[in-house]
Amino acid sequence: MHKGALALFGALMMPVTALAGAGDVSVERGLQVSITGGCNDCHTAGYNESGGKIDPAKALAGTAIGWQGPWGTTYPVNLRLAIKDMTEDGFVKYAKTFTAKPPMPYFNVHAMDESDLRSLYRYIKSLGDPGPAMPAALPPGVEPKTPFYVAAPPQMPKG
Numbered sequence: 001m002h003k004g005a006l007a008l009f010g011a012l013m014m015p016v017t018a019l020a021g022a023g024d025v026s027v028e029r030g031l032q033v034s035i036t037g038g039c040n041d042c043h044t045a046g047y048n049e050s051g052g053k054i055d056p057a058k059a060l061a062g063t064a065i066g067w068q069g070p071w072g073t074t075y076p077v078n079l080r081l082a083i084k085d086m087t088e089d090g091f092v093k094y095a096k097t098f099t100a101k102p103p104m105p106y107f108n109v110h111a112m113d114e115s116d117l118r119s120l121y122r123y124i125k126s127l128g129d130p131g132p133a134m135p136a137a138l139p140p141g142v143e144p145k146t147p148f149y150v151a152a153p154p155q156m157p158k159g
């Protein structure tokens, strides 16, 4: 095979995420950021159980399995709904400043590049119908009506 044709063949065989690069602002890069940023781990139902397959109907639409610890019980929210009424600029500001209860690693989101946050926004917006909200967080001492993980670390993040 001709060398150039080989290179093109190689490029076509790459998964779409490999074509998005740091600094790009695109839906493809947003998908990649959601994977490497770990957002699907908690916010996409079935992701862990399937070995990292993203069901398009469930991508970032939240999970109804609670996380229980000293903070009460929290649920990985439906991110499609969470950003539904935000502009892209509004999302960037929000993503740089918001806080949330454990186990949400909001500090990791603060550290993302602005271009990656813009891509993430575009990716989430591309996912279509937001679907239903996840159960509301519960204060300590209230028993959840859903399945939940018990996460009771001996040390808690401060603040």
Ligand code: HEC
Pocket (backbone or CB within 6 Å): 034, 037, 038, 039, 040, 041, 042, 043, 067, 074, 075, 076, 077, 079, 082, 098, 099, 100, 101, 102, 103, 104, 105, 108, 109, 137
């Ligand atoms: C370890 C599980 C976990 C991971 C990983 C995770 N989240 Fe979360 N996330 C949660 C939980 C649980 C909540 C709800 C926290 C609460 O109720 O205060 C949450 C809340 C949020 C919220 C707040 C939404 C609102 O309306 O209050 C945003 C935004 C968010 N997550 C974005 C992300 C992004 C972006 C990523 C990837 C970089 C991510 N999350 C990764 C578990 C996780």
